[in-house]
Amino acid sequence: MANSLRGAAAIVGAVDAVSATGRLDRTVAQLEVDMISAALDDAGLTIADVDCVMSNNGMMASLDLAERMGVQGRFTDSTMTGGSSFEVYVEHAAAAISAGLCEVAVIVYAATPRSGTNPFASGGPARDPESPMMMWDLPYGSGLPAAGYSLAARRHMHQYGTTSEQLAQIAVSFREWASMNKNAYSQDIITIEDVLSSTKVAEPLHKLDCCLVTDGAGALVVTSAERARDLAKPGAFILGAGTAHSHGMCVSQMPDVTTTAYSVCGPQAMNMAQITHNDVDVVELYDSFTITALLTLEDLGFCKKGEGGEFVADGRLGPEGALPTNTNGGGLSYTHPGMYGMFVLVEAVRQLRGECGERQVNNVDIALANGCGGLLSCTSTIVLGTEATL
Amino acid sequence: MPRIEPATTPLTEPFWDATRNHQLSAQQCGACSSFVWYPRERCPKCLSDDLTWTNLAGEGTIYSFNIMRKPGNPMMADMVPYVIALVDLDEGIRMTTNIVNAEPESLECGQRVAVDWSVELEDGRRLPTFHPA
Numbered sequence A: 001m002a003n004s005l006r007g008a009a010a011i012v013g014a015v016d017a018v019s020a021t022g023r024l025d026r027t028v029a030q031l032e033v034d035m036i037s038a039a040l041d042d043a044g045l046t047i048a049d050v051d052c053v054m055s056n057n058g059m060m061a062s063l064d065l066a067e068r069m070g071v072q073g074r075f076t077d078s079t080m081t082g083g084s085s086f087e088v089y090v091e092h093a094a095a096a097i098s099a100g101l102c103e104v105a106v107i108v109y110a111a112t113p114r115s116g117t118n119p120f121a122s123g124g125p126a127r128d129p130e131s132p133m134m135m136w137d138l139p140y141g142s143g144l145p146a147a148g149y150s151l152a153a154r155r156h157m158h159q160y161g162t163t164s165e166q167l168a169q170i171a172v173s174f175r176e177w178a179s180m181n182k183n184a185y186s187q188d189i190i191t192i193e194d195v196l197s198s199t200k201v202a203e204p205l206h207k208l209d210c211c212l213v214t215d216g217a218g219a220l221v222v223t224s225a226e227r228a229r230d231l232a233k234p235g236a237f238i239l240g241a242g243t244a245h246s247h248g249m250c251v252s253q254m255p256d257v258t259t260t261a262y263s264v265c266g267p268q269a270m271n272m273a274q275i276t277h278n279d280v281d282v283v284e285l286y287d288s289f290t291i292t293a294l295l296t297l298e299d300l301g302f303c304k305k306g307e308g309g310e311f312v313a314d315g316r317l318g319p320e321g322a323l324p325t326n327t328n329g330g331g332l333s334y335t336h337p338g339m340y341g342m343f344v345l346v347e348a349v350r351q352l353r354g355e356c357g358e359r360q361v362n363n364v365d366i367a368l369a370n371g372c373g374g375l376l377s378c379t380s381t382i383v384l385g386t387e388a389t390l
Numbered sequence B: 001m002p003r004i005e006p007a008t009t010p011l012t013e014p015f016w017d018a019t020r021n022h023q024l025s026a027q028q029c030g031a032c033s034s035f036v037w038y039p040r041e042r043c044p045k046c047l048s049d050d051l052t053w054t055n056l057a058g059e060g061t062i063y064s065f066n067i068m069r070k071p072g073n074p075m076m077a078d079m080v081p082y083v084i085a086l087v088d089l090d091e092g093i094r095m096t097t098n099i100v101n102a103e104p105e106s107l108e109c110g111q112r113v114a115v116d117w118s119v120e121l122e123d124g125r126r127l128p129t130f131h132p133a
């Protein structure tokens, strides 16, 4: 492929900070620099090697963060697509490195909605009162993310016969993985009945269909494939990437709430990687809600549109299943500080490196990392592989 | 009824003025005939600026809905359970709205609904909601 990013760059540092208590005893600013320092140590690089910083934490986020660390960059990215920002950064870093625009990019995320302020407890983050969402959606009481996702779940049930039991199985499978992760916030095994009897939040979604609210932080280091080969730890090579969006923050503008932009970016990333679904050893995906996971698997093409409920019902996504998915426990059971996309990538790298201990999947060569931001708005898929897959 | 009061802008003033007379309206594009929701500076189908406010029949079909047991905003705590819906209007546009004056458990996707003007905002504007037809 003439313009492919396949094999041009690799993630060479990947760390996170997550606690089973859900709390981290550090400020966001402290966590950001601590994560970058740890990710550079993990990569065997130093801050002097860094010529690009990527962050979405505020106005001119990447510039402020670079300034705090004394980095003068030659490429930068403060793109804000919500939870998928970090997959977008990996895509952009690979493209920039491939084009010779920079050589070592660091990507960081930190948030403390559990020990600090959770914006959704007061109706969501502050927004421009003249933004479309504020004028045309929020007056109807849709301030919780679950409001929009429940509309997708209801329509999927109506159109395809998907059941609450099938959605619940997704939470059950991810919890099985979390039971093997000592840093997961929720580690106790649950049943479908536990999900169905948990508090109804926005029907048809229950509390256990919804992600956690925890503190969390992480960082990644991306560099050229050539440089990655000389580093101490094995790189996670970027084989494919794709980003797409269907609408902004008004769910009424999503043409079909049962089909996400993964149907565009997933095939693009997998074609670029020159892989088929059978080549995928682990899937790490953005499970803000059980329905998000189901739509993602359908739109990535692991099953046909509408057949996701049946696809997940046999526990296929769990430790005993055929498609290991969200091996850290996911946003439903591991951590979810508001933008979960960082943790999808960190776990994919760890699985490729064989660092996952009890929850390690055997012989992982290809991992799919998927981020979703907004209200099913902007999706991004990164295909990662070991050096052997190049 | 406590809600986030939607801002009025020069662009949206004709819409809100019509609600005072219990009239639902939307822009229609003179170039491609599409109805436009929500109000835009240009047509999102063809980018024409030839948009004209047009009265709507106020009838449609529930595309999807939920039942909010937890309020989407703390100021709406007294209103739960309430229903947020996506309604496909007969003119071919989809709105976020509430279904009111109905038993939430009885609603279904595909059900016919009609505009309801029972929600009055603090300044006398009405917020269009829908009830079963």
Ligand SMILES: [Zn+2]
Pocket (backbone or CB within 6 Å): B029, B030, B031, B032, B033, B034, B043, B044, B045, B046, B047, B048
């Ligand atoms: Zn037009």
